[in-house]
Amino acid sequence: MIKINSSNSNMNSTTNSTTSMEDQQKQPIYVSEELKLNKDFLHNVFSNCSDVMIREINIASNSEYPAFLIYIANLTPPKMIEESVIDKLIRYPLGVTANLNDINYYESLFGVGKADTYDDMNKIIDSILQGNIALFVSGINRSITASLKSPPNRPVEKPDTELSLRGPKESLNESIEVNIALIRKRLKNRYLKVERIKIGTNTKTDVMIIYLENIANPKIVNEARNRVNEVNTDAIFDSNDLQEFISDTRKSMFPSTFTTERPDAVVSKLLEGRIAIITDGSPTAITAPAVFMEFLQGSEDYYLRYIPTTFNRWIRYFLFFISILLPGFYVAIITFHQELIPTSLLITIIKGRSNVPFPALLETLTMVFIFDALREAGLRMPRALGQAISIVGALVLGEAAVGAGLVSELMVIVVAFTGISSFTLGYPEMYMSILIPRYIFIILGGTLGLLGLNCGFAILLINFTSKRSFGVPYMAPIMPLVKDELGDAIVRSPAPAMKNRPKIMTWINSTRRQKRDKTK
Numbered sequence: 058m059i060k061i062n063s064s065n066s067n068m069n070s071t072t073n074s075t076t077s078m079e080d081q082q083k084q085p086i087y088v089s090e091e092l093k094l095n096k097d098f099l100h101n102v103f104s105n106c107s108d109v110m111i112r113e114i115n116i117a118s119n120s121e122y123p124a125f126l127i128y129i130a131n132l133t134p135p136k137m138i139e140e141s142v143i144d145k146l147i148r149y150p151l152g153v154t155a156n157l158n159d160i161n162y163y164e165s166l167f168g169v170g171k172a173d174t175y176d177d178m179n180k181i182i183d184s185i186l187q188g189n190i191a192l193f194v195s196g197i198n199r200s201i202t203a204s205l206k207s208p209p210n211r212p213v214e215k216p217d218t219e220l221s222l223r224g225p226k227e228s229l230n231e232s233i234e235v236n237i238a239l240i241r242k243r244l245k246n247r248y249l250k251v252e253r254i255k256i257g258t259n260t261k262t263d264v265m266i267i268y269l270e271n272i273a274n275p276k277i278v279n280e281a282r283n284r285v286n287e288v289n290t291d292a293i294f295d296s297n298d299l300q301e302f303i304s305d306t307r308k309s310m311f312p313s314t315f316t317t318e319r320p321d322a323v324v325s326k327l328l329e330g331r332i333a334i335i336t337d338g339s340p341t342a343i344t345a346p347a348v349f350m351e352f353l354q355g356s357e358d359y360y361l362r363y364i365p366t367t368f369n370r371w372i373r374y375f376l377f378f379i380s381i382l383l384p385g386f387y388v389a390i391i392t393f394h395q396e397l398i399p400t401s402l403l404i405t406i407i408k409g410r411s412n413v414p415f416p417a418l419l420e421t422l423t424m425v426f427i428f429d430a431l432r433e434a435g436l437r438m439p440r441a442l443g444q445a446i447s448i449v450g451a452l453v454l455g456e457a458a459v460g461a462g463l464v465s466e467l468m469v470i471v472v473a474f475t476g477i478s479s480f481t482l483g484y485p486e487m488y489m490s491i492l493i494p495r496y497i498f499i500i501l502g503g504t505l506g507l508l509g510l511n512c513g514f515a516i517l518l519i520n521f522t523s524k525r526s527f528g529v530p531y532m533a534p535i536m537p538l539v540k541d542e543l544g545d546a547i548v549r550s551p552a553p554a555m556k557n558r559p560k561i562m563t564w565i566n567s568t569r570r571q572k573r574d575k576t577k
Contacts, residue, residue, distance in 0.1 A: 084179075085176075085177045085178075085179065086098075086177060086178040086179055087176050087177065087178070087198065088175075088176050088177075088178060088181070088193070088198045088199055088200055089198060090195075090196050090197065090198045091195075092123055092124070092125065092193060092194070092195040092196075095178075095193050095200075096111060096125055096193070098178065099111065099127055099178075099182075102182060103127075108129055108130050108131050109127065109128075109129055109130075109185075110126075110127065110128055110129070110130050111125055111126070111127045112125060112126045112127075112128075112138075112143065113125045114126065114143060114146055114147055115147065116146055116147075116163070116194065117146075117147070117148075118147050118148070122194070122195065123194075123195045124146070124163075124192060124193060124194040124195060125192075125193055126138070126142065126143070126190055126191065126192055126193075127185060127190070127191050127193070128185065128189070128190040128191070128205075129185065129186070129188060132188035132206045133188060133189075133190055133205045133206055134205070137205050138190060138205060141205065142190060142192075142203075142205070146163075146192075158196060158197060160174050160194070160197050160199045160201060161174075163192065163194055163197075163201060164201050171203065171204065172201050172202065172203040173201070173202050173203070174199050174200065174201050174202075175199065175200055175202060176198060176199045176200075181200050181202060183261060184202040185202070186261065187204075187206065187261070187263075188204070188205075188206025189202045189203060189204050189205070189206060190202065190203055190205050210230060210231060210232040210235065211230045211231060211232075212230075213227050213228065213230060213235065213239070214227075214228055214230070215227075215228060216228040216318050216319055216356075217318070218318065218483070218484075218485055219317060219318055219319050219322070219356040219483060219484070220356070220483075221355070221356040221357035221360065222357050222360075222361070223357050223360035223361055224321065224356070224357050224359075224360035225319070225320070225321045227239060227319075227320060227321075228318045228319060228320070228340065229318050229319070229320055229323075229335075229340045229341065229342060230340050231337075231338050231339065231340055232337075233263055233265060233335055233336070233337040233338075236320070236335050236342070237251060237265065237267075237335070239320035240267065240320050240323055240324060240327075240333075242320075243320060243321060243324045244269075244324050244327065244328075246269060248269050248270040248271040248272070249267070249268075249269055249270075249327070250267070250268055250269070250270050251265050251266075251267050252265065252266040252267075252282065253265055254266065254282075254285050254286060256285065256288050256290070256293045256299070257290060257291060257292045257293045258290075258291045259291045259292050260291070260292045260293055260294065262292075262293040262294070262336060262337050262338065263336075263337040264285055264293070264299065264334060264335070264336050264337070265334065265335045265336075266278070266281055266282060266285060266332060266333075266334055267323075267327065267332065267333040267334070267335065268281075268327065268331075268332040268333070269327050269328065269330070271566055272327075272328065272329075272330045272558070272566050273327075273330050273331070273332055274330060276528070277330075277331075277332060277345070277346065277527050277528065277529075278332055280527050280528065281303070281332045281334065281345065281527065284302070284303040285299070285303060285334065287302075288302045288303070290302070293336060294338060294339075295336060295338065295339045295341075296316060296334070296335075296336045296339040296341045296342065296343050297316075297339075297341075298336075299334065299336055299343065300312075300314055300316065300343055303334075303343075303345075305524070305525055305526055305527065306524055309520070309524065310490050310493055310494065311349075311487070311490045311520075311521070311524070311531075312347065312352070312486040312487065312490065313345075313347060313524060313525075313526040313531065314343050314344070314345045314346075314347050314526065315343070315344045315345065315347035315351050315352070315484075315486075316341045316342065316343055316344075316484075316486060317341065317342055317344065317484075318340055318341050318342075319356060320342075322344075322356065323342050323344060325359070326344040327344075328558070328569075329558050329559055330558055330559065331344050331345060331346060332344070332345055345526055345527045346526040346527040346528070346529035347526045347531075348526065348529065348530070348531055348532070348533050348534075348561075349521060349531055349532055350534075350535075350546045352482065352484050352486065352487040353370065353373045353374055353377055353482070353487075354370065354373075355369065355370075355373070355483055356483060358370070358549055359549070359552075363548075363549045363550065363551045363552075366549040367548040367549045370547075370548065370549060372481070373481055373482070376478035376479075376481045376482075377478075377481075377482065377491075379474070379475065379478040380475055380476075380478035380479040380481075380482070380491055380495065381491050381494050381495050381498060382498055382510065382514070383471060383474065383475050383478070384421050384425055384471060384472065384475055384495060384498070384499050384502075385495075385498030385499045385500075385501060385502035385503075385509075385510055385513075386498075386502060386507075386510060387417070387421065387467075387468075387471045387502075388417045388418050388421050388499055388502040388503040389501075389502035389503070389505075389506045389507050389509070389510055390507075391406065391410075391417040392416070392417050392418065392502070392503055392506065393506035393507070394506060394507060405467075406465070406467055409465040409466050409467055410465045410467075412462035413462060413463065413464060413465050414462070414463070415463070415464075416503075417468075417503065418499070418500070418502075418503030418504070420463075420464055420465070420468055421468065421471075421472075421499050421503070422496070422499055422500075423464075424458075424464055424468055424469070424472045425472055425475070425495065425496070425499065427454060428451070428472050428473075428475075428476050429492065431450045431451055431454075432476070434450070451473070455469045455473070475495070479491060494513075494517065497513060498510060498513050498514075501513045521536075522536045529561060530561070533561040534546055534559070534561055539560065539561050541557070541560060542559055542560065542561060555569060556568065556569055557569060
C-alpha cells in the first residue's frame with residue numbers, strides 16, 4: 058500500500074527506472090485528502106502530455122471547496138464537459154443538509170448518468186486513459202470518474218470484404234461500443250451476455266466475450282474466458298493479434314476461429330451457440346468454435362432461395378479443391394501421366410509446349426508466383442489503381458509470355474482458372490491459407506506425379522480431421538458423421554426445415570422453434 062505524500066507526489070524524483078514505475082502500478086496508491094498532492098502526483102504521471110487537461114474549479118463557486126477535473130481533451134468533448142459537469146458543479150447551490158465530506162454528495166452534482174468512485178490512483182489513471190473524466194475534491198480521499206468519452210470513429214459503413222447481393226449492408230467498425238450496439242439491435246434477448254476483459258499491459262485494450270447464456274455450452278464459454286485471460290502481452294491492436302493467442306493450433310495454416318465484419322453474421326453464430334469475441338479498435342469479430350464448412354459458405358446464403366444457394370455452395374466446394382490441386386494436377390499429368398490424356402488433346406498440348414524451354418514444374422511455379430505477385434500488388438495499391446494493375450498486368454504479362462514462347466497457352470488458362478477459383482472463397486483467412494498448400498502440391502505433382510498428389514491430399518485430410526476448435530472437431534459434421542447436421546452443411550436447408558441448432562457442440566437449448574406466448 059502506498060499513500061500520496063509530499064515525498065512521492067513528484068514521481069520523477071522518486072522513480073529512477075521503468076521497473077520501479079511498473080512496481081508502483083501493481084500496488085494501490087491511495088488518494089490523498091490534500092488536493093495539491095493529488096494534483097502534483099497526476100502532473101508528474103502525465104508529464105509531457107499536452108492533451109491531458111487539469112481544470113481547477115470551486116464547488117458552488119465557493120473558494121472554501123476547491124476541486125479539479127482531469128481528462129484527455131481529444132477523447133472527451135469540451136462542450137459536454139462544460140454543460141454536463143463544470144456548469145453544474147459551479148452553479149449548483151450547496152444544499153442545507155449537504156455533507157461536504159461525502160463523495161456521494163458530489164456525485165449527485167455530477168451531471169452524468171453513471172459515475173464510479175475510486176480511492177486507488179492506478180484505477181483512476183486507467184479510467185482517465187480510457188477517456189473518462191475524474192473529479193478530485195479537497196478533503197476527500199476518493200475520486201469520481203465518469204464516462205463522457207467521444208473518440209473519433211468511422212460511421213457504420215458497408216462491408217469491404219464480405220459483400221452480399223442481399224441482406225443487411227452494415228458492418229462492424231473500430232468502436233467497440235458501436236459494435237455491441239449493432240449486435241444488441243438485432244438480438245433483443247435478456248440472455249445475451251457481454252463480459253469485458255482488459256488485455257495488454259500498455260494498451261489496456263477492451264475485449265468483449267459475447268454469448269447467449271441460454272444456448273451456449275458453458276464449457277466453451279469457460280474455455281474462451283480462460284484463453285482470453287491467459288493472454289500475456291503488452292499490446293493488442295486487432296482481432297488478429299488476439300486470434301493468434303487463443304487459437305487451438307497456432308502453427309496450422311488453416312484458421313481454427315472464424316472472423317467476420319458483419320454484425321448479422323455474428324448474431325447468427327450466437328444463435329447457433331457459438332461465442333463471439335470483439336476487440337476495441339478492430340472492425341472484425343472472432344467467433345468460435347469454427348468448422349471447415351463455415352469458410353465455404355457465402356455471406357448471403359441465408360438471404361437467397363435455398364435451391365440456387367445449394368448449387369452455389371457445391372460450386373464453392375468444387376472450386377476450393379480446384380484452387381489447391383489444379384496446378385499440381387496439371388504438372389503431374391504433363392510430366393508423368395501423358396497416357397491419361399486423350400490423344401487429340403495431347404497433340405494440342407504438345408504443339409503448345411513445343412517452343413517452351415522450361416519443364417512443366419518450373420513453368421507452373423513461375424506463373425503461379427507471378428499471379429500471386431499481381432494479386433499482392435493489387436491489394437497494396439489504391440483501389441482504382443490496384444484493379445488496373447491486376448487486370449492489365451495479367452493480360453499484358455500473359456500475352457507477352459505466350460508470344461515469347463516462355464509459357465504455353467494452356468498454362469495461362471490453368472493459372473487463371475486457379476486464381477478465379479480461389480477468389481470464390483469469400484473469407485480472407487481461408488483464401489490466404491490455400492496459398493502455401495498450392496505450391497506444395499505443385500512440387501509434389503512435379504516430382505512424384507499423382508502418387509505425390511495422393512499422399513499430399515491424405516496428409517491434408519489427416520490434418521483437417523485431427524484439428525479441433527475449442528474442443529469441436531474441425532470437419533464436423535462430416536467427420537465425425539452427424540447425419541442430422543448434413544442438411545445444412547452440404548446443402549442449404551429451407552428455413553422451415555432448420556428446426557434445431559447444431560448438436561455437435563452439445564447445446565443447452567437445441568430447439569430453434571419456441572411456443573409463442575398468445576397472451577401478449
